[in-house]
Amino acid sequence: MRDNGALSLRERLMLQLLVLAAVLAVALFVAVRTVAGSAAEETLDGVLGAATIAVADELRGGEEGVSVDLPHEAFSILGSISEDRIFYRIAVDGATITGYDDLPLPEAARSPAELSTPIFYTTQYRDTEVRVAVMQRVVLAGRLSTAVTVLVAQTRAGQAEIAARVANQAAGIGLGVFALAAVLSILTAGSVLRPINRLAEAVGRRGPSDLRSVDHPSPAELRPLVDALNGFIARLRAGLMRTETFIAEAAHHIRTPLATVRARAETALRKAETEEARETLRAVIRAVEESARSASQLLDHATVVYRSDRPERESVDLARLVAGLAQNFQPVAGLKDVEIHTEGVTAPVEVVGDRLLIEAALRNMLDNAVKYSSPDSEIALVLSRKGDEACVEVADRGRGLSGGAQPDLTRRFARGANVGDVVGSGLGLTIVEEVAAAHGGRFELAERKGGGTCALFWVPLG
Ligand SMILES: Nc1ncnc2c1ncn2[C@@H]1O[C@H](COP(=O)(O)OP(=O)(O)OP(=O)(O)O)[C@@H](O)[C@H]1O
Numbered sequence: 305m306r307d308n309g310a311l312s313l314r315e316r317l318m319l320q321l322l323v324l325a326a327v328l329a330v331a332l333f334v335a336v337r338t339v340a341g342s343a344a345e346e347t348l349d350g351v352l353g354a355a356t357i358a359v360a361d362e363l364r365g366g367e368e369g370v371s372v373d374l375p376h377e378a379f380s381i382l383g384s385i386s387e388d389r390i391f392y393r394i395a396v397d398g399a400t401i402t403g404y405d406d407l408p409l410p411e412a413a414r415s416p417a418e419l420s421t422p423i424f425y426t427t428q429y430r431d432t433e434v435r436v437a438v439m440q441r442v443v444l445a446g447r448l449s450t451a452v453t454v455l456v457a458q459t460r461a462g463q464a465e466i467a468a469r470v471a472n473q474a475a476g477i478g479l480g481v482f483a484l485a486a487v488l489s490i491l492t493a494g495s496v497l498r499p500i501n502r503l504a505e506a507v508g509r510r511g512p513s514d515l516r517s518v519d520h521p522s523p524a525e526l527r528p529l530v531d532a533l534n535g536f537i538a539r540l541r542a543g544l545m546r547t548e549t550f551i552a553e554a555a556h557h558i559r560t561p562l563a564t565v566r567a568r569a570e571t572a573l574r575k576a577e578t579e580e581a582r583e584t585l586r587a588v589i590r591a592v593e594e595s596a597r598s599a600s601q602l603l604d605h606a607t608v609v610y611r612s613d614r615p616e617r618e619s620v621d622l623a624r625l626v627a628g629l630a631q632n633f634q635p636v637a638g639l640k641d642v643e644i645h646t647e648g649v650t651a652p653v654e655v656v657g658d659r660l661l662i663e664a665a666l667r668n669m670l671d672n673a674v675k676y677s678s679p680d681s682e683i684a685l686v687l688s689r690k691g692d693e694a695c696v697e698v699a700d701r702g703r704g705l706s707g708g709a710q711p712d713l714t715r716r717f718a719r720g721a722n723v724g725d726v727v728g729s730g731l732g733l734t735i736v737e738e739v740a741a742a743h744g745g746r747f748e749l750a751e752r753k754g755g756g757t758c759a760l761f762w763v764p765l766g
């Protein structure tokens with residue numbers, strides 16, 4: 305989820321862990337290289353020093369001066385370690401007795417005590433870098449104590465090769481550590497973010513009208529967020545409840561005076577003497593009827609909205625409910641010579657739900673059927689079981705929907721284009737649809753074959 309191009313928590317966490325892993329891998333690479341490099345140098349220096357000592361041990365003093373018997377074994381050990389070239393120089397007071405006389409002496413002067421064991425330095429010699437071991441031995445030559453300097457040098461190709469090998473291995477180890485850390489960082493980011501994702505899923509799964517507080521188990525760091533969310537939900541619920549109560553009370557308080565106005569207007573209509581006055585009074589009565597209908601539907605709708613949040617879960621016998629409603633509507637239908645035929649109401653059909661809500665829905669469907677029926681027609685009120693659902697069908701032979709689509713007609717306050725002459729508020733089908741949804745059912749409205757409208761209300765069987 306991106307917000308204004310900012311990195312997601314997962315990306316942030318992974319980026320930081322990867323940077324950390326990269327730094328650690330580089331540090332490991334440098335450490336392995338340095339340690340292994342200096343270990344290799346120490347080993348090679350040891351061999352070079354041993355060869356130098358072996359040469360120094362062969363120094364002999366005599367009447368004629370210093371002589372040396374070069375120990376070839378020492379040089380062959382040096383040669384066996386690598387293909388490097390070897391140079392030596394034996395000098396007395398800077399004058400070479402044998403060997404390469406351009407082999408450079410150490411830059412800084414060393415004391416004889418220091419030079420009693422080999423000292424090592426790296427220097428440039430004949431266009432290449434060499435490692436030099438130098439030491440001194442005091443020999444009696446012509447009765448004089450003479451300090452003889454022994455230098456043994458070796459080119460560094462062997463060490464460079466070892467260093468390159470070690471560097472390769474160190475790079476391999478570094479890369480391995482980085483890859484392992486990358487995998488671990490993906491797993492860590494996943495596990496750190498899992499509680500957040502679970503919480504988001506739990507909240508996201510909720511229905512649009514689910515205003516229960518969130519009690520999903522979440523880590524301590526998320527508690528303030530969950531508490532804030534619950535506080536917000538509680539305030540929203542209280543606000544909604546106040547609104548619904550207000551609507552219900554307002555509707556209730558409007559209906560009573562409207563009834564008085566209507567009664568007075570009807571009396572006045574009977575007494576009116578001019579056609580103009582009668583016309584006005586009829587308009588007043590019609591407006592009052594509309595208002596009363598709206599008030600009563602608003603009241604019903606407020607109840608439905610309020611109860612849909614937590615519908616009762618009781619066993620409802622649809623057969624009895626449907627039969628009762630048919631009986632209640634008989635007188636109104638009778639005024640238009642409309643007959644209501646019930647079917648499937650002899651045996652009980654049990655569903656689990658809120659009796660009051662289901663009754664409100666069915667009443668509105670039947671009200672529409674009666675209201676929009678042509679005089680002297682029939683209404684089929686059929687209750688049936690279909691699969692694991694119960695279905696109440698209300699089919700009339702009225703004016704039909706004249707092309708009106710269900711989604712348009714079920715909207716709040718939406719009315720069809722062909723019903724201007726009938727009093728209505730446009731809330732009836734909204735109520736029906738909300739009740740069906742609250743019970744996990746559905747509502748369908750369609751033109752009936754052969755004319756009229758067919759309304760179907762489905763609820764899962766209990
Ligand atoms: N049985 C029907 N025959 C013809 N049209 C219908 C029928 N049932 C619903 N309609 C159409 O759907 C519209 C919406 O119905 P709904 O019940 O929501 O509102 P209403 O009947 O106009 O007003 P009220 O809220 O007073 O019931 C109606 O205005 C009408 O155009």
Ligand SMILES: [Mg+2]
Binds near residue numbers: 668671672731732733
């Ligand atoms: Mg209606």
